[in-house]
Amino acid sequence: MTKEVIRQEDVVIRFAGDSGDGMQITGGQFSDSTAKVGNDLATFPDYPSEIRAPAGTRAGVSGFQIHFSASDIYTPGDAPDVLVAMNPAALIVNYKDLKQGGTIIANTGSFTERDLAKAKLDSNPLEDGTLDGYRVVPVDINQRVLEILKDSELSKKAILRCKNFYTLGMMYWLYSRPLESTITWLDSKFASKPEIADANKKALQAGFNLAETLELFQGRFRVDACRDLEPGTYRNIIGNEAIAVGLATGAELAGLKPLLGSYPITPATDILQYLSAMKNFDVVTLQMEDEIAGICSAIGGSYAGRLGITTTSGPGMALKTEALGLAVITELPLVIVNVQRAGPSTGLPTKVEQSDLLQSIFGRNGEAPIPVIACATPGDAFECTVEACRIAVEFMTPVILLSDNYIANGTEPWKLPIIEDLPKINTYIAKEGEEYLPYKRDERLVRKWAAPGVKGLEHRIGGLEKDERGGVSHDPENHELMSHLREDKIMGIRETIPTPQPTGDENSKLLIISWGSPYGAIRSATEQMNLEGSNITHLHLRHLWPMPHGLQEIFEKYDRIVIPEMNLGQLRKVLTMCYPSIKFESYTKIQGKPFTAYQLKARFAEILEEM
Amino acid sequence: MSDLNVLKPKDLKSDQEVRWCPGCGDYAILNSVQKTLAGMGIPKENMVMVSGIGCSSRFPYYMDTYGFHSIHGRANAIATGVKSANPDLSVWIITGDGDGLSIGGNHMIHSLRRNVDLKIILFNNRIYGLTKGQYSPTTPIGTRTKTSPVGSVDRPFNPIQLALGAGASFVARTIDTKPKHMASVLEAAAAHKGSAFVEVLQNCVIFNDGAWDQWTSKANRDENTVELVDGQPMIYGKDKDKGISFDSCHANTVSADEASVWTLEHNSPVPAFVASQLDHMPGLPIPIGVMRANDEPVYDEDVHAQIAQEIEKNGKGTLKDIIYAGDTWVVK
Ligand code: SF4
Numbered sequence: 032m033t034k035e036v037i038r039q040e041d042v043v044i045r046f047a048g049d050s051g052d053g054m055q056i057t058g059g060q061f062s063d064s065t066a067k068v069g070n071d072l073a074t075f076p077d078y079p080s081e082i083r084a085p086a087g088t089r090a091g092v093s094g095f096q097i098h099f100s101a102s103d104i105y106t107p108g109d110a111p112d113v114l115v116a117m118n119p120a121a122l123i124v125n126y127k128d129l130k131q132g133g134t135i136i137a138n139t140g141s142f143t144e145r146d147l148a149k150a151k152l153d154s155n156p157l158e159d160g161t162l163d164g165y166r167v168v169p170v171d172i173n174q175r176v177l178e179i180l181k182d183s184e185l186s187k188k189a190i191l192r193c194k195n196f197y198t199l200g201m202m203y204w205l206y207s208r209p210l211e212s213t214i215t216w217l218d219s220k221f222a223s224k225p226e227i228a229d230a231n232k233k234a235l236q237a238g239f240n241l242a243e244t245l246e247l248f249q250g251r252f253r254v255d256a257c258r259d260l261e262p263g264t265y266r267n268i269i270g271n272e273a274i275a276v277g278l279a280t281g282a283e284l285a286g287l288k289p290l291l292g293s294y295p296i297t298p299a300t301d302i303l304q305y306l307s308a309m310k311n312f313d314v315v316t317l318q319m320e321d322e323i324a325g326i327c328s329a330i331g332g333s334y335a336g337r338l339g340i341t342t343t344s345g346p347g348m349a350l351k352t353e354a355l356g357l358a359v360i361t362e363l364p365l366v367i368v369n370v371q372r373a374g375p376s377t378g379l380p381t382k383v384e385q386s387d388l389l390q391s392i393f394g395r396n397g398e399a400p401i402p403v404i405a406c407a408t409p410g411d412a413f414e415c416t417v418e419a420c421r422i423a424v425e426f427m428t429p430v431i432l433l434s435d436n437y438i439a440n441g442t443e444p445w446k447l448p449i450i451e452d453l454p455k456i457n458t459y460i461a462k463e464g465e466e467y468l469p470y471k472r473d474e475r476l477v478r479k480w481a482a483p484g485v486k487g488l489e490h491r492i493g494g495l496e497k498d499e500r501g502g503v504s505h506d507p508e509n510h511e512l513m514s515h516l517r518e519d520k521i522m523g524i525r526e527t528i529p530t531p532q533p534t535g536d537e538n539s540k541l542l543i544i545s546w547g548s549p550y551g552a553i554r555s556a557t558e559q560m561n562l563e564g565s566n567i568t569h570l571h572l573r574h575l576w577p578m579p580h581g582l583q584e585i586f587e588k589y590d591r592i593v594i595p596e597m598n599l600g601q602l603r604k605v606l607t608m609c610y611p612s613i614k615f616e617s618y619t620k621i622q623g624k625p626f627t628a629y630q631l632k633a634r635f636a637e638i639l640e641e642m
Numbered sequence: 643m644s645d646l647n648v649l650k651p652k653d654l655k656s657d658q659e660v661r662w663c664p665g666c667g668d669y670a671i672l673n674s675v676q677k678t679l680a681g682m683g684i685p686k687e688n689m690v691m692v693s694g695i696g697c698s699s700r701f702p703y704y705m706d707t708y709g710f711h712s713i714h715g716r717a718n719a720i721a722t723g724v725k726s727a728n729p730d731l732s733v734w735i736i737t738g739d740g741d742g743l744s745i746g747g748n749h750m751i752h753s754l755r756r757n758v759d760l761k762i763i764l765f766n767n768r769i770y771g772l773t774k775g776q777y778s779p780t781t782p783i784g785t786r787t788k789t790s791p792v793g794s795v796d797r798p799f800n801p802i803q804l805a806l807g808a809g810a811s812f813v814a815r816t817i818d819t820k821p822k823h824m825a826s827v828l829e830a831a832a833a834h835k836g837s838a839f840v841e842v843l844q845n846c847v848i849f850n851d852g853a854w855d856q857w858t859s860k861a862n863r864d865e866n867t868v869e870l871v872d873g874q875p876m877i878y879g880k881d882k883d884k885g886i887s888f889d890s891c892h893a894n895t896v897s898a899d900e901a902s903v904w905t906l907e908h909n910s911p912v913p914a915f916v917a918s919q920l921d922h923m924p925g926l927p928i929p930i931g932v933m934r935a936n937d938e939p940v941y942d943e944d945v946h947a948q949i950a951q952e953i954e955k956n957g958k959g960t961l962k963d964i965i966y967a968g969d970t971w972v973v974k
Binding site: 063066067069212256257260261262263264265266267276279280283290292309310311312313314315317319320321323324327328329330331332333334335336337339353354356357361447448450453482483484485486487488489490491492493494495502503 | 656658685686687688689690692693695702703705706707708709710711712713716719720721722723724725726727728730731748749752945946948949952953955956957958959961962963964965966967968969970971972973974
């Protein structure tokens with residue numbers, strides 16, 4: 032039977048189940064197939080900090096949200112249109128986020144008395160009126176999977192594990208996505224276990240067929256290929272991988288080989304894992320004994336002529352602080368990636384926050400200036416990483432690159448750069464035969480790099496203050512001079528960074544400033560409001576230290592300037608310090624959750640009202 | 643090679659004035675290292691001295707080689723990065739009992755465990771010198787220092803046993819009053835592939851003068867140290883009349899003709915442990931010399947072997963390979 036195909040502009044789906052239900056894989060597969068169809072998309076996984084919280088409990092719920100669209104989008108979406116709930120816990124934790132009248136696909140096979148008890152429910156929410164106002168599509172996925180795979184050799188447990196692919200099949204039908212890329216993926220993933228690949232393929236196809244033959248849904252949807260994607264080659268990229276690729280790229284563009292010294296920490300560990308798999312790119316990865324050893328081995332690597340890199344998250348950053356000072360005084364290139372998470376201390380290790388900005392700019396003993404850059408989206412993370420490498424190498428300095436949990440695990444289509452168009456990064460390396468003074472500087476105040484192994488350039492560097500010749504110097508005048516030189520060198524980076532351009536109407540009187548991952552929600556909110564007739568300007572800052580030239584002139588044009596941040600107003604403090612004549616206002620959220628465009632629009636509307 | 647052979651100890655002296663206290667044991671170590679390294683045939687530009695913080699850690703400034711005077715306790719981690727970045731370098735760590743065993747203890751055990759090809763010289767003076775006299779992790783119980791005015795209650799490490807316990811592939815001890823012995827130990831360390839841990843019993847004239855006199859002074863050292871020499875009986879005493887015999891897990895003093903033969907030809911750290919236990923047996927001499935030298939896989943070599951193997955297997959990766967990876971699609 033043919034059903035009506037309804038065209039939709041954009042859709043948000045959330046897959047939710049037990050951590051053992053394979054929701055991240057389901058979401059990942061849906062994303063890949065959606066990317067292939069040509070939609071713009073953004074995804075965000077949300078999983079518990081325990082690896083295996085007790086099965087069926089609310090603490091054990093794992094979710095994956097995808098937003099896909101026929102036009103440009105900047106966030107994984109606010110409220111889902113569809114919620115797939117594999118058990119009662121997943122339903123109860125998530126249903127309130129759903130749009131009014133949204134659809135819930137519930138796996139009724141996992142709504143037994145026991146399941147309800149595990150989710151601490153006295154009655155079945157599918158029946159007790161909890162879901163009034165939503166459209167509920169009940170399917171006994173457990174039973175259906177057991178039926179279609181009844182001839183399989185697999186154990187009952189293994190058969191039930193195929194239920195996520197059954198669900199995926201239903202969603203593929205509902206949103207008119209092709210099955211091919213998932214079939215190819217299953218074949219290669221389970222190449223050595225063809226019986227598992229077959230069972231999952233059967234489940235996938237059966238789910239697709241069920242949705243088609245039964246009147247489960249009132250219609251079928253289509254989201255056209257995105258009109259706004261620029262021509263080019265794309266790939267769906269996850270933030271942490273974009274950083275790993277960016278690090279390898281930055282090093283290559285400088286003609287250097289990378290050396291990563293790191294220690295596993297959520298949510299930065301993936302970068303170490305990705306780079307560890309790039310050995311044929313001549314990447315050295317050292318999984319060291321602790322965070323301090325991570326950065327120290329990277330500093331040693333830079334001293335010996337590689338591009339030293341270390342990756343971490345907030346608590347690890349705190350441990351690396353002393354070594355950051357060493358990198359400052361020895362003026363060695365070093366890229367430090369901090370994938371921020373909610374703090375202080377261990378805080379909420381799997382939740383998002385951007386509260387390490389002040390730590391990055393100021394958190395060291397002594398006068399120890401370090402440039403700070405923050406990425407906004409998974410695709411932007413690549414560019415920012417290459418930029419961090421550029422500044423590190425061209426200015427012989429450590430650079431802090433801030434990402435966060437939201438970017439780290441989120442995905443979006445990334446337009447791949449044309450390799451030949453990527454600008455080369457200059458190195459300043461001393462050569463055999465020249466007279467080498469370790470702290471002699473060029474007109475940009477940058478010293479030359481001389482790695483061991485080159486005859487005649489033998490020299491000593493270290494944490495003690497030095498004179499130009501590299502000798503230890505306790506001379507008060509020299510210390511003052513060197514302190515100024517180090518500061519002025521970092522401030523000089525401004526000459527190489529562009530003034531960011533505000534988007535939106537030039538005549539607007541309200542400016543919203545973003546840094547880091549709130550970029551997406553802020554961009555969505557301001558664009559939507561401007562389409563609806565408001566007049567708001569959005570300015571995004573990538574370089575946070577030093578600040579680019581030209582900001583004062585921009586700021587002066589506005590009556591009110593608001594900075595939404597997932598902290599207690601850190602960028603506001605920095606801007607207030609740097610631009611004392613301007614008044615900045617904060618709009619903060621510190622719940623371990625990103626801003627939604629909806630919430631921002633409401634706040635911006637209030638502000639416009641007051642103006 | 644001809645070029646390298648002409649390296650003289652003075653070629654390794656930098657123009658910096660040596661600033662240790664007159665009479666400090668560090669001078670003897672500096673001379674010995676310069677002598678040994680000059681004779682090793684290593685190009686000067688390939689020598690790197692890495693240190694942490696402490697009196698001993700000023701060492702790199704006095705060597706006309708590449709040098710990195712870093713931060714407290716971290717020399718091993720920095721040196722691991724240096725050696726892993728460029729395995730052709732001869733990387734030496736200069737550290738002390740506070741720097742290497744207290745604040746840097748974690749990096750010490752892990753670099754030994756990994757068997758990074760680093761030559762580690764630990765100057766053990768049983769005191770914090772640079773901060774002017776506090777007890778260290780090798781200060782004996784009961785020692786009065788500025789932070790233990792009525793005697794230290796901290797149980798000390800035995801550095802040799804710590805290194806053995808961490809799985810070090812080369813462990814040795816020498817003393818600052820016997821330059822020839824020190825040179826022979828340093829040569830053996832330099833020749834070893836992998837981590838070489840050398841403890842030097844060093845006198846701090848200012849804050850802990852005479853801490854080792856009982857064993858290392860000219861008057862006492864023959865009676866109170868026993869030199870372990872591979873393949874030789876363990877004989878000691880002014881008249882070479884005493885010996886050490888190993889009886890299962892214990893060491894005892896016996897007459898010279900009954901002494902056990904010390905051998906490095908074993909695949910176990912146990913004999914070295916037994917020998918180091920002499921330190922804790924009053925009345926018996928303490929061992930000096932090479933206590934363990936075993937060929938084991940070398941970390942930095944293996945790191946680069948894996949890279950070479952992956953390049954061999956998959957071809958040298960290009961930017962195109964890593965950027966245009968995975969599922970890509972074209973938007974027209
Ligand atoms: S304080 Fe002690 S160890 Fe330090 S230089 Fe003086 S004598 Fe040597």
